[in-house]
Amino acid sequence: MIKYLIVAAVLFVIYIAFFKKTAIKEEKEQKNKDKKNSGDIMIECSECTTFVSESEAIIKDGKFFCSKQCANLR
Numbered sequence: 001m002i003k004y005l006i007v008a009a010v011l012f013v014i015y016i017a018f019f020k021k022t023a024i025k026e027e028k029e030q031k032n033k034d035k036k037n038s039g040d041i042m043i044e045c046s047e048c049t050t051f052v053s054e055s056e057a058i059i060k061d062g063k064f065f066c067s068k069q070c071a072n073l074r
């Protein structure tokens, strides 16, 4: 009977350890997702100093611009 209890206890510990690992992994993945969604890098426009997200910025001659208008001014 004690043997079964030990086996059950070991299985329980393994189950808890596995479950915790999975939970932490999911939490990390969730944090990474949040970073990707909200952590868009803001870049200052070289012309009018307006901040635009990296995905919307226009790169010209190694400088960042908020719009085509600003990019064409120089």
Ligand SMILES: [Zn+2]
Binding pocket: 045, 046, 047, 048, 049, 050, 065, 066, 067, 070
């Ligand atoms: Zn601009």
